[in-house]
Amino acid sequence: MTMVGSRTLLVAPGRHGAYPTIGDALGSAPDDGVIAVAAGTYAETFELADRRLTIRAHEGGEVVLDGTGGDWPVLAVSGGSLTLHGLTLRSTAAAVQAEDVELTLERCTLAASQGPAVAVRGCRRFTVARCVVDGAEQGVVVESSSGRIEETTVSNVAGDGVVIGLGADPELRGCVITDCGQRGIYVYQYARPVIEKCDVARTGHEGIAVAQQSRPEVRRCRVHDVGGVGISFAAGCAGAIVECQVENSAPPGILVADGATPTVTEPARRATSSGDTGLDDLLADLDAMVGLPGVKSEVHAVVDEIQVNEWRKRAGLSVGTVSHHLIFAGAPGTGKTTVARTYGQLLKSLGVLTKGQFREVSRRDLVGQYIGHTAEKTSVVFEESLGGVLFIDEAYTLSRQAGSGGDFGQEAIDTLVKLMEDHRDEVAVIVAGYTAEMREFLDANPGLGSRFSKTIEFENYSPDELVQIITRMVNGGDYQLEEDTAPVLRDYFARIADDPNFGNARDARRLFEGVRKVQSQRLRLLGRMPDTAELRTLTAADVLAVTR
Incomplete structure (x- = not known):
């Protein structure tokens, strides 16, 4: 008889038939094994190389990996893959230090008194989802890596909340970064992250700082109650600032230095180093x-x-x-x-x-x-x-x-x-x-x-102009239209143009929201997680489902 599925090893000190320590279970776990850890505090630290493992809390109990007794990470991992779920990691040095590994942290709580809570370097794919960083010298450091940080809170950090550098291009979505001694988010040295719908507050310096030829896209973020300017782009940097709110920061709120070339979309106002928007730039925005x-x-x-x-x-x-x-x-x-x-x-x-x-x-x-x-x-x-x-x-x-x-x-x-x-x-x-x-x-x-x-x-927009408008909305929302949607959109706008309640760009916005809902329903019926291209693509059939 052939057994199918990953092997699960239980760690529960004092329980017969279970492993007494996480280290003992690691020694016996096969690749793709799952280590389920019973509630308790474990004064253990580990170095893992080229392993493929999952370590998770067993039956929802609080599992604490306490490495505060040493000056090394609780988990130092390289190669292979590692998933941590529902754990609390406390360390003097980094809580998790990952290099060239497929890393997933879900619903974990992390703290590090003299280092970064999470340090990710050279990873082709990583995920930090619904985690909490509470107390660290730096919150999350990402270098030369691709992945995502979502719905994660970083607070009570002595230095920078999130650091993204050395060409890294992760996605930060729905994160809260607060109570940082220096910057909330620091992007440097050719990094290209997407930072979307994040809330940055109570930082000693800038809320979001961009330097050294970096090209981030900062979308629909709120930056408030910060010691420096809300968002700053240094000379040589590019990218985009899209519909960001900056409140109660040092003037001018958004600082774009001479030689920086990000595009800025309302409600944020583009500022030069002198604090005023140039006349030619404003006219160019109007003409665009x-x-x-x-x-x-x-x-x-x-x-x-x-x-x-x-x-x-x-x-x-x-x-x-x-x-x-x-x-x-x-x-x-x-x-x-x-x-x-x-x-x-x-x-x-x-x-x-x-x-x-x-x-x-x-x-x-x-x-x-x-x-x-x-x-x-x-x-x-x-x-x-x-x-x-x-x-x-x-x-x-x-x-x-x-x-x-x-x-x-x-x-x-x-x-x-x-x-x-x-x-x-x-x-x-x-x-x-x-x-x-x-x-x-x-x-x-x-x-x-x-x-x-x-x-x-x-004057009312023409059907072709409305197609351009909804295309900009789609692109701005990180979606893309299939090529055969343009005629469908054009026909729809031509059909409703004579309606006495025709709302021009408002109708385009309502249509976009309707198409997004149809796409969501379609993807939910796939029976699997869609890939990135599927998540971004809106089809002609999606449009027709709304316009009919």
Whole structure:
């Protein structure tokens, strides 16, 4: 009779038929064997070479491998493969030191008082999943290796939380890195990691620091309450900063040194070493948006006029009064908010606005519940927007004709008209909404129309432009579309373009989310774990399942 499956050896001191120590079990374990360790503390350390083993806690008990009595790692492993599951490792030196091994750590807790909790070098594949590093000189050090660190917490570290260097290209996803004496994440010497949806907080220096020709992709991370800048890229570094939030850091929040060339996507704002975004860079970002040729032309014209007026002032020539308030008219999902945000940064770069901050409000933020309350609310919002852009979406809902609530919306309009005149050089007010309704809005106060320098019309995106937009969304989400999806997408967008509720880029976003769900359902039915290509690929059939 042939026995199939890995052999399991039980370690349980004092139990008849079980091994008394982990070392004894290692001496007897065959390749691909599993060592199940009963709850308890084991003062043992090991060096493993070219072994293929799994060591796991038995029946969910707490298993502690205590190596604090020596100045060497609890586990030093090279070659072969090693999986640790549900263990606690405490060490003076490294808890786990791995070199050229296929390493997997799952649901482990690790600490090392005078070294890294985990050191991975020269490994072609490794996984650190749902682990906790609590107390170490460095948290996780990855050099010349590929793999992933996911849903792992690193805290109470004297030095750097996570160090990635020497060309390593791991993926960090969903990790929390906090309470580090130096940097939260340090990327150096040609490293190319993907750092996504991580939370970095309470570090002595930078939250995420990139140096020495490295090219990381930092996606949708939150960096806050750090001693240095939130994210820094040194000269010679590239990569991407995508939709990252930086809060309560040293200014400028995101620091891109001269000679560094990462791409930066909102809501993060690209900063140079002087703390300001260059005018040409902002215009390039505007021009890189899909479609909107008329909008881009109008914004360029405004910038040109402001720039020339500044030159005329310097030459001692007269300059006419210029209003920086604008009307954005058009259907939803056509980029009005993004252009308004960029417009504020352009005005800051030109020296027109002092801060360039962006404040988006709607009727409920301005209109109160009784006479007098609305004027107070509107004034507070306006004063908080001084130095930047006040963006009022669906502004037509403030007028008597389109709004509700008696004269309260009208009171907000009347208050805005006066404030826009009194502070014409201190703020840029942009009102936005459907074209026809915005004409009615301008009729709500005789002086309202004259406060705005021009109306910029945002046209609906064409089907081809919407295909470009959803393709960017897909790529930004680490997915890819099969080649035969483009015609399917184009046909769908052409079919819905005449719907009165057509949402342009909003419909593209909803479609992308729907396709992701269909792909997830399809992959779950495979009966196996998909490979990386399958996890990234969205097919024409996925799209059709949503669009039909």
